[in-house]
Amino acid sequence: TRNIELAVVAGDGIGIEVVEQGLAVLDAALATTDVTVTTTPFNLGAQRWHATGETLTDDDLAAIRTHDAILLGAIGDPSVPSGVLERGLLLKLRFALDHYVNLRPGKLYPGVKSPLAEPGEIDFVVVREGTEGPYVGNGGAIRVGTPHEVANEVSVNTAFGVERVVRDAFARAQARPRKHLTLVHKHNVLVHAGHLWRRTVEAVNADFPDVTSDYLHVDAATIFLTTNPSRFDVIVTDNLFGDILTDQAAAITGGIGLAASANINPDRTAPSMFEPVHGSAPDIAGQGKADPTATVLSVAMMLDHLGLPVEAARVEAAVAADLVERGGRVRSTTEVGTALADRVRG
Amino acid sequence: TRNIELAVVAGDGIGIEVVEQGLAVLDAALATTDVTVTTTPFNLGAQRWHATGETLTDDDLAAIRTHDAILLGAIGDPSVPSGVLERGLLLKLRFALDHYVNLRPGKLYPGVKSPLAEPGEIDFVVVREGTEGPYVGNGGAIRVGTPHEVANEVSVNTAFGVERVVRDAFARAQARPRKHLTLVHKHNVLVHAGHLWRRTVEAVNADFPDVTSDYLHVDAATIFLTTNPSRFDVIVTDNLFGDILTDQAAAITGGIGLAASANINPDRTAPSMFEPVHGSAPDIAGQGKADPTATVLSVAMMLDHLGLPVEAARVEAAVAADLVERGGRVRSTTEVGTALADRVRG
């Protein structure tokens, strides 16, 4: 028997509701195995910040580190100044735990209606860098609030950081039928960072000779995601471009209610973190309206990462089957979660 | 009688072909007026760079400055290292001539097929900042080509630069029926730059009390551009986000063959520049396949900027009428240009 120590950061708003369903499906997936799960809830997010002024303490982080994985719901509330929880909690987790591979599938499941008239087959994965780029928090401002204010933001890109994520992306491309990788950047404007990314892709490609690669500027990538998303297999890109493209990817594949993500530390020096792409959606929080599917698919990614690919596949198959039948029906968070858990139990 | 001194930078690839048609339509639009045009061609782009190593000399720039406006086709060729012409010519023009308002309409004309299944009415305009942000060229790298390379890119944002473009965007919103402005940024991550933009929008809104405003993170904006583009009226955003969103906007409104743009210096201290959003498309250059419509619509924006709104409207109406009839028909660059010029002549 094996026990998985799972840190649970339900967070704010609908995060709490969707994580509950994600855990129910996780239980169902492991029911017939000899793997058990122990969950430790972490009270992090808006409530905690209002009560204590804390976002993520060293003790929190040390405690989280002892776990095998993290399941995160959503972070953020309008009552907290913008950036406080994002920088102080969500990004702090990604950076501190070295989640340098932010994996976000863009997959149009059968039965799901895309807003595109002719979506074709959509099945790609974005490997978004998670620990560098414009997300490093390396900005500042002078003369704030005066007519002479200057506010800078620095995108930091290192050979070390770019190479490891590019290598991971090539390995993922090699394991897929089409074996194709697209680098997305903006090297005609961001020449220094862009050329580092480009040279790195060229160099690493030599170690993956069976993988084809091409390049798109980020602006052109948004066009192809609209007109020909089937062209994509693996996309590798920086932290900010990845943020933008993965929301667009979610939109064309049925919305953020279905978009899963994994913040992976491939070296396993710290627990990886699994979270839906959507936010805390305070407008519908507590009403049982949130779709837990993205969280359930994130749980599938977690199972895969934890070496349980059969169980991962069962969860994904349950989602796929449910999506075929779902149609336009409106079901509550619990109804969807229960339906998925039932299917997983078989 | 009045004469317009027009600097023409046809540039590379299809730039040459589409500018020819743009000029033909311009002539047609002015035929019945007492306004004449004198064009000065500027040999700038890949050819010039290969021949002389020059991108844009001080003399070029001084000569261009004496004109009333610039019509630009497209810049760039794979034979030139990435960034050389973009930074050294196109962006240099935008920055040197203080084109701080980069205006890009996102309009779905009747008869044009959108790749969106239910596009609805799409009629917004993006006011993209043109002289700041990550485009300033304030980046650098150390230990290039070694495993210890660090490549940084700095986004520079000033109260001066943000306020003037936000003010321009509010004025444009006020002149439109819906009077709505959406700021797009990423202030939960790029907190310094983002908060400057946000505070500025709030402050300037006080001078435009009849304009409503809201805010979207750039990632969410790509979702709404897919699921509900009708929600947008005026979008104001930074240089990089504007680059990304306007290509997506072009995609949902029929493609970059139709996407016009104006690089405007609202203070008129230097000539403004009008250019299609598309690039030089070397793959189809010289084959008469390029659609000159985007250039013709850019000419309409130029006429408007030069105080000839009636002529601008005639050109836009000619395009609109042609688009209704166009359907899926394949016509050459010249055929489209001639059809548009004929319609303008009436």
Ligand SMILES: CC(C)[C@H](C(=O)O)[C@@H](O)C(=O)O
């Ligand atoms: C909440 C925000 C900081 C976050 C990001 O930008 O990474 C979110 O948009 C995401 O994509 O997970």
Ligand SMILES: CC(C)[C@H](C(=O)O)[C@@H](O)C(=O)O
């Ligand atoms: C060619 C490139 C530098 C340019 C930009 O990024 O501004 C282009 O994409 C555009 O949108 O006009």
